[in-house]
Amino acid sequence: MTNEELKKAALDYHEFPRPGKLGIEITKGFSTPEELSLAYTPGVAEPVLAIQANPEDAYRYTAKGNLVAVISNGTAVLGLGDCGALAGKPVMEGKAVLFKKFADIDVFDIEVDAKEPKDFIDTVARIAPTFGGINLEDIAAPSCFEIEDALIERLDIPVFHDDQHGTAIVLCAGLINALELVGKKIEDVRIVCLGAGAAGIASMRLAVDLGARRENMLLVDRKGVIHRDRDDFSKLNKEKLEFASAASAERRSLAGALAGADVFIGVSGPGLMKPEWLMLMAENPLIFALSNPVPEILPEAAWSVRKDLIMATGRSDYPNQVNNVLCFPFIFRGALDVRARTINSAMKVAAVKAIAELAKQPVPQEVLAAYRKNSLSFGPDYIIPKPIDPRLRDIVAPAVARAAVDSGAARLPYPAHYPV
Template sequence: MAKFKDSLEYHSSGRKGKIEVISTKPCQTAADLSLAYSPGVAEPCLAIQKNPEDAYKYTAKGNLVAVVSNGTAVLGLGNLGALAGKPVMEGKGILFKRFADIDVFDIELDTEDPDEIIKACQLLEPTFGGINLEDIKAPECFYIEETLKKTMKIPVFHDDQHGTAIISSAALINALMLVDKNIEDIRIVVNGAGASANSCAKLAIALGVKPNNMIMCDTKGVIYKGRTEGMNPYKELFAADTRFRTLEEAAAGADVLFGLSAKGAFTPAMVASMAPNPIIFAMANPDPEITPEDAHAVRQDVIIATGRSDYPNQVNNVLGFPFIFRGALDVRATCINEEMKLAAVKALAELAREECPDSVCKAYGNQKFTYGRNYIIPKPFDPRVLLHVAPAIARAAMETGVARQPIEDMAKYIEHLESTQGKSKEIMRMIINKAKSDPKSIAFPEGDNEKIIRAAKELVEEGIAKPILIGDHKKIKQKMAELNIDLDVPIMDPAESELTEVYAAELYKLRQRKGLTLSESQRIL
């Protein structure tokens, strides 16, 4: 109850709600006012009339996204209506701004008619650079997004579908690598047939899962060819030619179990019946289909992910939509296509396999994150996600011909993205660039220290400097092996160096009046 009370206080304290509009230009004097509004504002209006693309130059359109909802599928709460869904849409706006510096207006539409939602979005196209559809129930959400993508020239993205699919697909790639299974060979069961389940299944197939190896279930059991009860055209796409009729039957021998359904849908018996090294993504919110504790109580070889932050491997949509829109907006993409989604999947998967910096560990109470069974997907507060996903989206948009303003220098674009993460980042990037122009040699004592080895790795990869590690050669190499770091840098072992005696004599000369003996100098070095 305390948590619920805190939430209400969070939303009601101070200025009500979670968002506000802030001016990006000064408006303190009469002169400012004459430029911000009449008569000066007439000039950009006339310029845009002559060249509509100038709207991206003179207005906020290029960095403005509409979060559109009718509140018919709010979180796991169901059909609450447009007004009751507004706190979620405002929250979405916060995440867009916090993680990708994108401005948002939330638009709650009081209608369950999909054609009215379509018409409203189409009429708003001059205002926004992109449309994020949110919390609209299936199957209407499929029809709405499909129609808008065909009729609009700005990106339209239903996050409930594609966000979950992108994050879970990235996690799936890494989980399969850990258990040494090929995606073409696995048998996968998807429990749930709503928006996110549909998209997860489609993206898994795009990554290489064979359609014949996939079974989808809903509340009535397996979706099989010839079934008539509770069917629609979107479920029909995944109707399997199978003898299985229940989730329990389908789960037996399966390699992967995707849950986009409800609390408790996966039983310990199902987990026990799966193939060796099973992968379970129990993504129902707020409570998963099965908890990691219950899954591991049955078998220790399971890799499990959930949608919750209090468990490892959180499948969190915030790893996707802010950065996907960032890349799409920055090249003025006309849509977010399948190639862009796959680019996001691969960027996230690759990032999880990289060394996790200390800054991320500190954000999570100094936990250590290393690619493995409990870390197959990056953390939401990892600042590198922006620098990996947004450029990947931009590249894919350019390569597939949907970018109206291609990026000419990707390295400078990434630097720009980094500068948006704060002034300190911008200053640090300037210092790094200066160092990279003329890399110097830097000697590091305590060369077998984990932080020193990681720092040396970063210096080499960024081309900032030429590190030299000082210490016991064997210990340094052993530590590198423990950290799974392959680093080709000079190692100076004082026990083996010809200069040790020279330096010992010099140290003795400098410190003998302080009582330091020659033998102590030799021992210190």
């Protein structure tokens, strides 16, 4: 399919037979005068009064408990940049479809015309009573950190910025499996992350939660390694400062940082990793080049200089696709099912381990057929499950729910219909 054919197909898909990708369905009988009187006046007064007396009854009498808001201000839409709130709506509708398809979670997509963090925070906080959870999406760094932190503090429902944590969870699932394959331990490896925005910071933080040591990590932005002697050190945001290193002069460029490194994480831009730099890395390097649609280095270029690497990208046409859909629907499914107040570190780590473990299990025939594969098994070309694996909901959501209960984030017990 040519680029023009793809463009037309994408536009036609969104326009016909009716515009958009979402609709609303009625879930109760509504065809008799009696049902009408129950659904609206006078019957609707009863749940109103019940909720007024006990706000938790909103979960009994409304759709709140299975309703998530996918909210954006359009300042970082995919790889397209600041497109504005309205232009980001197709992406938010797409995210809503993924929630419904993979985890049967209802979604309202909400596009907020507010670039100032305070305005955005206030808007979301005021509409939050409608929802059981908030999924933040396509919000530029560093505002995304301030926004998420403030909303977590103000609200008693889960708030999750998927561009940060979804990427981090799936990446880290692949990382711990790849490390197992090459016989390395996360507490020993040296990690270089190119990209100090939402995904980069979250991935580094989650790697630390999994056992990586900060002194073994170098974070790189447009000006090089973030170190304590940089001219702009006093102007760096607090998220970057978390990973400021004492790197010597020779290690302050990307090439210098890669010397002897075991892991490269790219969440930055196309073509920024030169093939010859791979030769500087340690034996059996792990390469996560996640810029989309063009990664920091194409797999063909990487394999041409190193045969001992394990590689992942964000693309579906190469092995080991790091795709957030492996994570976010099931994080929210587990959180909603135990009415969690938040999505905490324990729940994220549980999701990492559940996704990683699933990659070691036999792959169902329906997944092999969908990807036109005769076989798939745990190894260098299969370190994370495929995005459409139907087992993800049954594996990841219960792990998240259990972690929520065990960590005190849940308001309900572990569901009886979940596996023990």
